[in-house]
Amino acid sequence: MAPVAMAYGRVCVGLLLGRAAPCLRALRVLSGMTVSQIDEEVAKLLQLKAQLGGEDGKHVFVLKTAKGTRDYNPKQMAIREKVFNTIIGCFKRHGAETIDTPVFELKETLTGKYGEDSKLIYDLKDQGGELLSLRYDLTVPFARYLAMNKITNIKRYHIAKVYRRDNPAMTRGRYREFYQCDFDIAGQYDPMIPDAECLKIVYEILSELDLGDFRIKVNDRRILDGMFAMCGVPDEKFRTICSTVDKLDKASWEDVKNEMVKEKGLSEGVADQIGEYVSMQGGMDLAERLLQDPKLSQSKQACAGLADMKQLFSYLQLFQVTDKVLFDLSLARGLDYYTGVIYEAVLSQMIQAPVVAEQNGALPGDEASVSVGSVAGGGRYDGLVGMFDPKGKKVPCVGVSIGIERIFSIMEQKAELLAEKVRTTETQVLVASAQKNLLEERLKLTTELWNAGIKAEVLYKKNPKLLTQLQHCEETGIPLVAILGEQELKDGVVKLRKVASREEVDVPREELVEELKRRTSKLP
Amino acid sequence: MTVSQIDEEVAKLLQLKAQLGGEDGKHVFVLKTAKGTRDYNPKQMAIREKVFNTIIGCFKRHGAETIDTPVFELKETLTGKYGEDSKLIYDLKDQGGELLSLRYDLTVPFARYLAMNKITNIKRYHIAKVYRRDNPAMTRGRYREFYQCDFDIAGQYDPMIPDAECLKIVYEILSELDLGDFRIKVNDRRILDGMFAMCGVPDEKFRTICSTVDKLDKASWEDVKNEMVKEKGLSEGVADQIGEYVSMQGGMDLAERLLQDPKLSQSKQACAGLADMKQLFSYLQLFQVTDKLLAEKVRTTETQVLVASAQKNLLEERLKLTTELWNAGIKAEVLYKKNPKLLTQLQHCEETGIPLVAILGEQELKDGVVKLRKVASREEVDVPREELVEELKRRTSKLP
Numbered sequence: 012m013a014p015v016a017m018a019y020g021r022v023c024v025g026l027l028l029g030r031a032a033p034c035l036r037a038l039r040v041l042s043g044m045t046v047s048q049i050d051e052e053v054a055k056l057l058q059l060k061a062q063l064g065g066e067d068g069k070h071v072f073v074l075k076t077a078k079g080t081r082d083y084n085p086k087q088m089a090i091r092e093k094v095f096n097t098i099i100g101c102f103k104r105h106g107a108e109t110i111d112t113p114v115f116e117l118k119e120t121l122t123g124k125y126g127e128d129s130k131l132i133y134d135l136k137d138q139g140g141e142l143l144s145l146r147y148d149l150t151v152p153f154a155r156y157l158a159m160n161k162i163t164n165i166k167r168y169h170i171a172k173v174y175r176r177d178n179p180a181m182t183r184g185r186y187r188e189f190y191q192c193d194f195d196i197a198g199q200y201d202p203m204i205p206d207a208e209c210l211k212i213v214y215e216i217l218s219e220l221d222l223g224d225f226r227i228k229v230n231d232r233r234i235l236d237g238m239f240a241m242c243g244v245p246d247e248k249f250r251t252i253c254s255t256v257d258k259l260d261k262a263s264w265e266d267v268k269n270e271m272v273k274e275k276g277l278s279e280g281v282a283d284q285i286g287e288y289v290s291m292q293g294g295m296d297l298a299e300r301l302l303q304d305p306k307l308s309q310s311k312q313a314c315a316g317l318a319d320m321k322q323l324f325s326y327l328q329l330f331q332v333t334d335k336v337l338f339d340l341s342l343a344r345g346l347d348y349y350t351g352v353i354y355e356a357v358l359s360q361m362i363q364a365p366v367v368a369e370q371n372g373a374l375p376g377d378e379a380s381v382s383v384g385s386v387a388g389g390g391r392y393d394g395l396v397g398m399f400d401p402k403g404k405k406v407p408c409v410g411v412s413i414g415i416e417r418i419f420s421i422m423e424q425k426a427e428l429l430a431e432k433v434r435t436t437e438t439q440v441l442v443a444s445a446q447k448n449l450l451e452e453r454l455k456l457t458t459e460l461w462n463a464g465i466k467a468e469v470l471y472k473k474n475p476k477l478l479t480q481l482q483h484c485e486e487t488g489i490p491l492v493a494i495l496g497e498q499e500l501k502d503g504v505v506k507l508r509k510v511a512s513r514e515e516v517d518v519p520r521e522e523l524v525e526e527l528k529r530r531t532s533k534l535p
Numbered sequence: 536m537t538v539s540q541i542d543e544e545v546a547k548l549l550q551l552k553a554q555l556g557g558e559d560g561k562h563v564f565v566l567k568t569a570k571g572t573r574d575y576n577p578k579q580m581a582i583r584e585k586v587f588n589t590i591i592g593c594f595k596r597h598g599a600e601t602i603d604t605p606v607f608e609l610k611e612t613l614t615g616k617y618g619e620d621s622k623l624i625y626d627l628k629d630q631g632g633e634l635l636s637l638r639y640d641l642t643v644p645f646a647r648y649l650a651m652n653k654i655t656n657i658k659r660y661h662i663a664k665v666y667r668r669d670n671p672a673m674t675r676g677r678y679r680e681f682y683q684c685d686f687d688i689a690g691q692y693d694p695m696i697p698d699a700e701c702l703k704i705v706y707e708i709l710s711e712l713d714l715g716d717f718r719i720k721v722n723d724r725r726i727l728d729g730m731f732a733m734c735g736v737p738d739e740k741f742r743t744i745c746s747t748v749d750k751l752d753k754a755s756w757e758d759v760k761n762e763m764v765k766e767k768g769l770s771e772g773v774a775d776q777i778g779e780y781v782s783m784q785g786g787m788d789l790a791e792r793l794l795q796d797p798k799l800s801q802s803k804q805a806c807a808g809l810a811d812m813k814q815l816f817s818y819l820q821l822f823q824v825t826d827k828l829l830a831e832k833v834r835t836t837e838t839q840v841l842v843a844s845a846q847k848n849l850l851e852e853r854l855k856l857t858t859e860l861w862n863a864g865i866k867a868e869v870l871y872k873k874n875p876k877l878l879t880q881l882q883h884c885e886e887t888g889i890p891l892v893a894i895l896g897e898q899e900l901k902d903g904v905v906k907l908r909k910v911a912s913r914e915e916v917d918v919p920r921e922e923l924v925e926e927l928k929r930r931t932s933k934l935p
Contacts, residue, residue: 056541057629073611074651077635080605082648085659088601109580113572113680114606114637114664135637136626138668143569145606145627156574159566167577172606176630188605399566435600454696454821461596461707462823468598471692471700487598 050137079177079187085435090422094220095170098413101215102168102194105208109168112152118142124151124395126347127254131175133187145174149193150348150395150410157197157406158399164198170415186416195410197396203319206352206391207326209411213356213387214332216413222421224359225386226335228292230342231320232349232390234301237313238340241306242284244277250347251275256289257343260357260385264290289341295324297338316351323352344390351391352409358386358421386414434488439466439531441489443480445496450474452495456505456523460493463524465531467493484510491530493523571669571679586712587662593707594660594686597700601660604644610634616643623667625679637666641685649689656690695811699818706824719824723812726793729805733798734776736769743767748781756782786825787816839866839931840891843880850874852895856905856923860893863924865931867893884910891930893923 044052076082083091102109121132121144128147135143146152149169157165170192177185194212196205210227217225235256236249244252255270264286271277271285288307291297298320307313320338327333344353389411396406426433442457444450450473460467468489470480477494484492494506504517507526518526536544568574575583594601613624613636620639627635638644641661649657662684669677686704688697702719709717727748731741747762756778763774780799783789790812799805819825842857844850850873860867868889870880877894884892894906904917907926918926 056536056544073609074647075609076605076651077607077609077633080607082605082651083603084652085600085602088603091603108577110577111575111580113568113574114666115569115572115680117567117569134628134630136628138626140668141569155566159568159574160576174606176632188607401566436598437595438598450693450696451821454818458703458822461703464596466596466598471688471690471696473693 077187079185081186086426086433087419087423089433089435090426091419094415094418094422097219098192098216098415099168099170101212101219104215105166105212107166107168107194109170110153110156111169111171112146112149112156114172114174115143115145116152116155118144120155120399121147121151124348124398126250128175131177133174133176147175148173149191149412150195150392153193153195153197153410154395154408155399157396157408162197163406166196168192168194189416190419192413192415193410194413195408197406197408199407203322203326203352206409207323207330209389209409210323210327210336210354211330211332213354213411213413214330214335217356217386220418220422222358222386222418224335225356226337226359227332227354227356227387228337228339228342229320229323229352229354230339231316231352233312233316233351234307234320234340235343237307237310237316238288239285241310241313242288243281244285248275248277252277252285253343256285256341259289259341259343260355291340292337294333294336294338295321298324319352344388348392348395349390350393353390354388354411355385356387357384384414384417386417387411388414432488436468436487436489437466438468438487438489440468440491440493440527441480441484442467442469442493442495443475443477445477445494447474449495449497452500456493456495456520460524460527463528465524465527481510491527493527569679571677573678589711590684590708591660591662593704593711596707597658597704599658599660599686601662602645602648603661603663604638604641604648606664606666607635607637608644608647610636612647613639613643620667623669625666625668639667640665641683642687645685645687645689654689658688660684660686695814695818699815699822702815702819703822703824706822721812721815723808725804725808726799726812729799729802729808730777730780733802733805734780735773736777740767740769744769744777748777751781787813787820790816838868838887838889840868840893840927841880841884841889842867842869842893842895843875843877845877845894845896847874849895849897852900856893856895860924860927863928865924865927881910891927893927 115135118134119142122129125132125147132147133145135145149171153167153169156162170190172188173191174188177187194209196209198205210229213227235253239249239252240246252271252275255267255275258270259267268279268282268286271282272279277285291301293300298317301307302314302317302321307317324333324336324338327336342353342355344355389409391407391409393405393407396408397403400406425431440460442453442460444453453469457467457469468483470483472479481492483489490510492508492510494508496506499506499517502517503520505520505523506515507518507523508515607627610626611634614621617624617639624639625637627637641663645659645661648654662682664680665683666680669679686701688701690697702721705719727745728741731744732738736744744763744767747759747767750762751759760771760774760778763769763777764771769777776798783793785792790809793799794806794809794813799809816825840860842853842860844853853869857867857869870883872879881892883889890910892908892910894908896906899906899917902917903920905920905923906915907918907923908915
């Protein structure tokens with residue numbers, strides 16, 4: 012401690028006498044500094060900070076992941092694999108291809124695309140090369156990919172991790188590194204058909220994953236903007252008011268109205284008018300009603316949005332998904348790039364209990380505790396790709412992002428509640444021996460099984476006890492054990508035992524592979 | 536200044552820089568990925584999916600689980616683990632929180648995971664991207680973001696069995712991927728170090744000489760010897776001694792030979808390594824992968840049957856039977872020993888790949904039969920002497 016304190020004192024004095032004075036003075040005369048001078052000062056300050064932090068070369072044994080990130084253990088990976096298989100199966104059923112992009116983009120690529128959320132982007136350190144940032148979502152990289160490769164039509168899915176410097180105190184349980192699972196249709200098509208297919212895909216995925224009842228809320232950027240305009244919101248406040256309205260799924264109207272009036276500067280009257288609209292929910296009937304609304308019908312934008320909403324619902328009827336889709340005027344979605352229809356899927360439990368229940372000390376098993384917000388969201392974004400194209404060529408897009416982390420979390424909780432045994436390996440048979448000095452025979456038999464494509468394991472012990480081998484099967488869920496013994500070897504057979512029932516039968520060695528294949532093809 | 540005051544000043548300066556940088560809302564048309572990175576298009580993804588399925592299928596067949604770790608670690612976690620390569624690590628910008636770096640490989644995160652979760656035994660695979668700020672001018676075609684596909688067995692077990700399983704897995708994967716013929720080279724740190732010591736390399740130069748020897752797969756012995764002598768300061772004599780050893784390749788036989796080597800056998804380390812190498816090869820034989828290890832399991836003879844005897848004083852009978860077989864055009868061998876042990880004769884079959892052995896004994900001679908045994912399965916049957924040639928012809932015509 013002493014050397015550090017001394018260094019601190021010395022540096023402090025140095026700063027006061029030398030650096031600090033001109034540095035602080037210069038900051039008050041901002042225009043006087045060049046970019047490289049700024050870089051120099053920043054570096055010096057960060058070095059000082061590091062010294063204050065006590066980086067004295069001692070090895071700190073760090074046994075933690077970065078804040079907001081976590082490892083996935085084998086059980087979680089097994090659940091994850093099942094979920095991905097279901098989701099990818101659905102995407103493939105609808106004829107989608109897949110791509111992958113780098114984890115970081117040029118900083119410029121991400122700049123100006125995320126509005127207020129831009130402050131949540133992770134930057135890479137300036138190490139003398141290009142300025143880079145970790146991707147914030149998969150949509151902007153997608154738009155860059157389309158423009159770069161001059162692609163005008165594609166139906167693609169992309170499952171990968173994205174990065175957001177969320178403040179965990181604000182949003183409990185939110186990770187900073189998390190999976191996104193995107194499906195997008197790019198290209199000029201007859202209106203609303205691809206938009207409807209996206210909703211059909213969300214419906215299929217949420218149904219197949221067996222997460223209980225859910226609702227998909229839909230709205231339209233043009234309807235929102237038209238509504239704001241007719242209620243008297245100044246143009247330049249549209250986006251920021253949109254962000255505020257978006258909080259209605261987590262906060263009360265009082266809080267939201269408060270933010271609109273006190274923080275965003277709307278009059279109470281305007282806020283109240285917005286309040287009347289955003290409480291409306293319905294189906295195609297609501298769209299028809301609003302087309303007759305005296306205020307709203309005066310907005311060309313709103314009318315266009317409402318007409319498309321009607322068209323959307325007609326397709327949704329054909330796709331047989333209207334039982335779970337709701338036209339909801341309070342749905343806003345924070346991101347800058349949406350231009351048309353927007354949607355969000357929530358599990359039904361959430362509608363009654365929007366506040367994350369764990370904060371209230373809910374016990375596992377309570378309905379309300381198995382829920383953490385929306386599970387899918389998306390919309391139409393026709394202007395994004397054009398921003399990347401030098402000629403500004405537009406490629407209209409519509410897509411959806413599945414909230415896969417929330418789904419994992421729910422599935423993990425479910426598995427625990429139901430005390431479900433999640434296997435982390437797929438091994439079908441353990442090759443074991445009842446007596447000593449049979450390692451060689453065990454290895455030979457295991458090799459035969461591997462060569463035949465059978466998933467087999469053998470313990471790395473020359474003379475394991477049979478009980479130990481059986482316990483390994485029970486712990487890891489291996490259903491069968493092939494037991495070798497002196498007598499069995501002489502007789503040319505293998506004892507095949509079902510671990511669970513202990514039923515045993517002698518199988519001739521040369522028929523073992525076939526018998527195993529037969530038995531394992533029947534297993535789930 | 537306090538830490539928070541520093542943070543405040545840094546933030547102000549960065550804001551100013553951003554303004555100077557011309558972030559005035561104009562959109563710059565950026566149509567490139569970061570240097571050293573690339574997108575995967577749908578065709579590439581389809582190929583990738585097939586390759587992953589094959590590899591993961593193999594890992595699962597061997598009972599491995601999988602884990603995943605974050606793309607960045609605390610900078611401290613990666614510090615001091617990569618030696619000279621540390622300068623290639625991507626750092627994240629100090630944005631007021633923890634100092635972070637992108638993972639450089641999957642091994643250090645694995646070690647952190649084991650320690651964090653107090654895990655002593657696991658067989659795991661991990662397929663994920665890692666990040667290295669390689670200078671593309673130096674290493675043409677090297678990406679800065681690329682996939683690694685690791686398989687590791689952690690835990691205390693009976694020696695060499697897990698080591699052998701790793702090699703079996705490599706063998707299976709490369710075979711299934713249909714990439715053509717391949718070889719797996721094996722060696723041992725202890726054998727290398729023992730060899731260096733016995734050749735006269737000073738202890739402190741072991742690691743650096745190791746790096747030089749490693750270049751033999753890309754450079755000639757002349758170049759490598761040159762580096763050892765001119766750059767690393769070894770005498771020519773020492774370098775030449777190393778040269779004799781590093782030209783050796785073989786299988787279990789090489790390990791056995793080296794255990795008898797006058798110089799090497801004096802090194803305890805080397806002997807330990809060689810003993811384990813023998814053990815390894817014995818398991819590799821059981822795993823049926825020795826053909827791709829630098830050992831001549833590729834058959835060099837086409838012998839179909841060895842004429843053997845279980846008892847003493849039967850050389851004459853063996854030679855008579857062998858002659859009968861030769862006269863009938865059958866490819867046969869007999870050991871040049873008056874009274875060989877049966878085990879020795881059987882081992883000869885296994886080592887050279889002879890599929891059948893015709894065993895003579897006192898009783899068999901009295902009964903006028905020959906015991907015909909399949910070497911691989913040990914299935915045995917008594918064949919009347921006069922039917923032996925026909926039986927052998929029948930059996931050997933079916934063999935591949």
